[in-house]
Amino acid sequence: EVRLLESGGGLVRPGGSLRLSCAASGFTFNSYAMSWVRQTPGKGLEWVSGISGSGGATFYAESVKGRFTISRDNSKNTLYLQMNRLRADDTAVYHCAKDSARISGSYFDYWGLGNLVTVSS
Amino acid sequence: EVVMTQSPATLSVSPGERGTLSCKASQSVSSHLAWYQQKPGQAPRLLIYGASSRATGIPARFSGSGSGTDFTLTISSLQSEDFAVYYCQQYNNGPLTFGGGTRVEIK
Numbered sequence: 388e389v390r391l392l393e394s395g396g397g398l399v400r401p402g403g404s405l406r407l408s409c410a411a412s413g414f415t416f417n418s419y420a421m422s423w424v425r426q427t428p429g430k431g432l433e434w435v436s437g438i439s440g441s442g443g444a445t446f447y448a449e450s451v452k453g454r455f456t457i458s459r460d461n462s463k464n465t466l467y468l469q470m471n472r473l474r475a476d477d478t479a480v481y482h483c484a485k486d487s488a489r490i491s492g493s494y495f496d497y498w499g500l501g502n503l504v505t506v507s508s
Numbered sequence: 509e510v511v512m513t514q515s516p517a518t519l520s521v522s523p524g525e526r527g528t529l530s531c532k533a534s535q536s537v538s539s540h541l542a543w544y545q546q547k548p549g550q551a552p553r554l555l556i557y558g559a560s561s562r563a564t565g566i567p568a569r570f571s572g573s574g575s576g577t578d579f580t581l582t583i584s585s586l587q588s589e590d591f592a593v594y595y596c597q598q599y600n601n602g603p604l605t606f607g608g609g610t611r612v613e614i615k
Contacts, residue, residue: 494542
């Protein structure tokens, strides 16, 4: 059974940093790309960033480019999202999602429940 | 980026009736279109990929159709567990983008 469990969210002040983690199990982690997708009541679902199975290729939405960094540790079956210079409009539930392919840019066959990040002073 | 527009925003349907959801892309996405179901407090679940292929374990009452810019998700006979929010997503070009969702509620 595929499981994706996010952690690391919470309340942070504007300009601050946070690192999200996603522990994966139930599949061969390094064989699949992974992504972060965020969700808000107002803007719905927004793809944030993706990374290839090997970790050699990374992709970002324009809204987070230069502020967020995606990475993965295939020895620990864990995906990360380092979020710097956070803004109020980054407030969202952040889902970890498994791509259906090795290279990022496809549909997502499994999602985590998500972790809430709140950016507020 | 490709803008995905879903309609209606809310669909009121009686159990046992057919539900038809629409998703339109601002430019052609070929057949690179997925549908997801999300219930309150749960993660999104993949229903359809490639515009018309059902994901593993998805009941046959869910079907997808369309290509290019116009897509449809049909639920042939709505069951109580089908009342949820449904999202479409394109993965043809540019950043991956989602529609705003259609809430299917009990009439």
